[in-house]
Amino acid sequence: MRSLDISCALLGGAGALLLSTAVIAQSKPPVHYGASISEADVAALDIDIRGPDGKGLPPGKGTVADGEKIYNEQCVACHGEKAKGGSVFGAMVGGIGSFTTDKRVLTPGSMYPYAPILFDYTRRAMPMNAPQSLTNDQVYALSAYILHLNGLVPADVVMDAATLTKIEMPNRNGFIVDDRPDTKATRCQKNCP
Amino acid sequence: MSTKDMHQRPRSSTRSPSDDADEFESRRQFLRSGLAVAGAAVATGAGMGAAQAQKIEVPPSNKEMGRIIDPKVYGMPSKYEAHVKRNRTDVFVNKQNWSDWSMTPLHQQPGIITPNGLFFERHHAGIPDIDPAKHVVAIHGMVKQPMKFTMDNLLRYPSMSRFHFLECSGNGLTDWKKAASSTVQQTHGLLSCAQWTGIPASWLLDAAGFDEKNAKWVLFEGADGSAHARSIPIEKVMKDAMIVYAMNGEMLRPENGYPVRLFIPGWEGNVSIKWLRRIKVSDQPWHLRSETARYTDPMPNGKWRQFSFAMECKSVITRPSGGMKMAGKGHYEIEGFAWSGNGTVTAVDVTTDGGKTWQEAALEAPVLDKCLTRFRMPWVWDGAPAKIASRAVDNTGYVQPTVADIDKVRAIVGFVQHHNGIFPWSISPEGEVKNAIA
Numbered sequence: 255m256r257s258l259d260i261s262c263a264l265l266g267g268a269g270a271l272l273l274s275t276a277v278i279a280q281s282k283p284p285v286h287y288g289a290s291i292s293e294a295d296v297a298a299l300d301i302d303i304r305g306p307d308g309k310g311l312p313p314g315k316g317t318v319a320d321g322e323k324i325y326n327e328q329c330v331a332c333h334g335e336k337a338k339g340g341s342v343f344g345a346m347v348g349g350i351g352s353f354t355t356d357k358r359v360l361t362p363g364s365m366y367p368y369a370p371i372l373f374d375y376t377r378r379a380m381p382m383n384a385p386q387s388l389t390n391d392q393v394y395a396l397s398a399y400i401l402h403l404n405g406l407v408p409a410d411v412v413m414d415a416a417t418l419t420k421i422e423m424p425n426r427n428g429f430i431v432d433d434r435p436d437t438k439a440t441r442c443q444k445n446c447p
Numbered sequence: 448m449s450t451k452d453m454h455q456r457p458r459s460s461t462r463s464p465s466d467d468a469d470e471f472e473s474r475r476q477f478l479r480s481g482l483a484v485a486g487a488a489v490a491t492g493a494g495m496g497a498a499q500a501q502k503i504e505v506p507p508s509n510k511e512m513g514r515i516i517d518p519k520v521y522g523m524p525s526k527y528e529a530h531v532k533r534n535r536t537d538v539f540v541n542k543q544n545w546s547d548w549s550m551t552p553l554h555q556q557p558g559i560i561t562p563n564g565l566f567f568e569r570h571h572a573g574i575p576d577i578d579p580a581k582h583v584v585a586i587h588g589m590v591k592q593p594m595k596f597t598m599d600n601l602l603r604y605p606s607m608s609r610f611h612f613l614e615c616s617g618n619g620l621t622d623w624k625k626a627a628s629s630t631v632q633q634t635h636g637l638l639s640c641a642q643w644t645g646i647p648a649s650w651l652l653d654a655a656g657f658d659e660k661n662a663k664w665v666l667f668e669g670a671d672g673s674a675h676a677r678s679i680p681i682e683k684v685m686k687d688a689m690i691v692y693a694m695n696g697e698m699l700r701p702e703n704g705y706p707v708r709l710f711i712p713g714w715e716g717n718v719s720i721k722w723l724r725r726i727k728v729s730d731q732p733w734h735l736r737s738e739t740a741r742y743t744d745p746m747p748n749g750k751w752r753q754f755s756f757a758m759e760c761k762s763v764i765t766r767p768s769g770g771m772k773m774a775g776k777g778h779y780e781i782e783g784f785a786w787s788g789n790g791t792v793t794a795v796d797v798t799t800d801g802g803k804t805w806q807e808a809a810l811e812a813p814v815l816d817k818c819l820t821r822f823r824m825p826w827v828w829d830g831a832p833a834k835i836a837s838r839a840v841d842n843t844g845y846v847q848p849t850v851a852d853i854d855k856v857r858a859i860v861g862f863v864q865h866h867n868g869i870f871p872w873s874i875s876p877e878g879e880v881k882n883a884i885a
Contacts, residue, residue, distance in 0.1 A: 283604060289600075291595045302668070306734060354749040366736070371740070374735060382546075428751055429752070430750055430751070430752050432752060432753070432757075433752070434759060435843075435845055436857070437853055439847065441796065443805050444804050446802055
């Protein structure tokens with residue numbers, strides 16, 4: 255910090271000190287104010303599906319043909335014919351093999367490391383104008399249809415919890431965990447490159 | 448140049464501040480005037496002097512009664528500030544406006560706190576309108592006792608307040624290697640800063656009594672139309688995550704998560720789940736769409752990096768910045784913001800020669816952990832073409848990289864998150880300030 259600002263810096267330091275000593279040691283209150291519930295009470299909200307093992311996938315099933323019908327009624331307007339991209343959103347097919355090129359195409363088929371992610375997202379957020387309105391059978395059917403369009407399941411697949419979890423997604427091993435800081439910038443001051 | 452100048456604008460008596468048709472031109476004039484005012488001050492200081500002095504008249508406001516105090520009102524900014532707005536993204540334009548974002552006018556923000564009405568937005572299914580009397584936050588999963596909390600329950604706890612920035616991981620995604628944006632609002636406006644009030648998230652986990660041996664990750668989920676959710680490592684939740692119901696001295700705005708949200712200091716905005724409805728404890732992460740297909744970083748060899756949560760140290764010059772015009776050569780004060788999701792800003796260097804030499808700027812107190820920090824450096828512009836930029840350092844020793852540095856270790860292709868590269872502005876001999884990322 256420049257000398258001009260030393261007073262500022264000192265003030266800042268003092269301020270920080272004050273803050274840290276005066277920080278209200280918000281000690282946990284001796285009691286808790288919430289109410290006890292059971293897992294059953296939260297069941298209607300408990301919609302998350304764990305990707306790797308499909309934990310949370312509900313009973314139910316659906317076919318590619320059923321999925322195509324639902325898609326053409328409720329999804330095609332935004333996502334386009336055969337999920338090739340539409341008036342609002344881009345393609346949900348293709349892209350597999352594109353990640354080593356300069357044009358990575360992100361679709362459920364190319365990107366999801368685990369197929370149950372598709373069920374989770376569709377059920378919680380789609381269709382955009384009526385989220386959480388699809389039945390579990392409908393979500394299985396849509397999953398079957400989209401994954402079939404991506405060439406990942408045959409046309410006669412019957413999608414259910416077990417089938418969906420077993421699909422080998424192309425990007426299964428495509429992820430690495432956060433390894434930052436990954437840059438090594440230095441503080442060059444003069445004659446910098 | 449004082450921060451007051453930031454709000455100087457031409458006193459055009461004919462313009463109606465509510466007239467949106469004039470908005471752009473007026474804005475442009477405003478941007479110019481901010482710096483023009485400073486130039487005039489220098490000229491006067493240099494002694495152009497008494498000959499040109501004009502008598503200052505008594506302002507009309509001295510000669511009349513002002514507006515009365517309304518019995519009850521929510522106060523609004525001066526009508527002369529009507530041009531200061533949060534702008535929906537207009538460089539990357541979405542085809543619908545529910546899963547969309549808006550950006551903070553950083554060049555018009557004095558101090559470190561973003562007013563609630565200008566705080567950036569990112570929603571995935573629009574803004575819900577939630578009745579706090581009916582809202583409940585549930586916690587379950589690997590806990591001894593599942594619990595639910597009403598807003599009254601949450602407000603009964605002693606509150607805590609913290610100053611922290613919030614930045615979207617997509618901030619800057621339009622401007623990695625080519626200048627697509629004009630203003631700092633467009634390049635960096637997915638960034639804001641507030642004082643957040645609520646309780647430690649750890650208190651709710653303690654209330655439910657999580658499985659300390661096996662619990663490793665926590666899912667937080669929103670009550671919006673996307674039921675947006677993320678998996679968060681439990682150490683971070685227990686360390687400094689907050690359950691927030693107020694910001695900047697008032698209850699959250701609907702677009703910022705009313706009536707209650709998660710706030711995770713220093714991490715990408717996406718994880719600070721708004722409209723919080725459910726917390727679930729687990730032994731592993733979920734790998735949701737928002738932690739695989741989105742918010743991940745393209746890496747070399749076709750790989751993707753996930754769970755890259757922290758917003759690394761970064762800075763930007765807000766003044767002069769893109770779209771402004773210098774008022775001729777002379778003395779200027781270069782100003783901007785620096786911040787780090789990993790700690791405290793310890794230094795900011797500024798270059799005015801495109802990176803050949805750097806000088807340390809002054810930091811303005813308070814300098815707080817994971818908070819916007821203001822820096823400034825006096826500069827005499829000689830009227831020649833210049834390229835200015837800032838480079839921040841945090842208390843981990845991390846130095847803000849250039850885009851070239853980042854390009855060496857990641858794959859900058861497509862819709863790329865986590866842009867914390869050094870951001871240059873060019874100044875032409877005519878004084879035009881432009882985005883110079885390349």
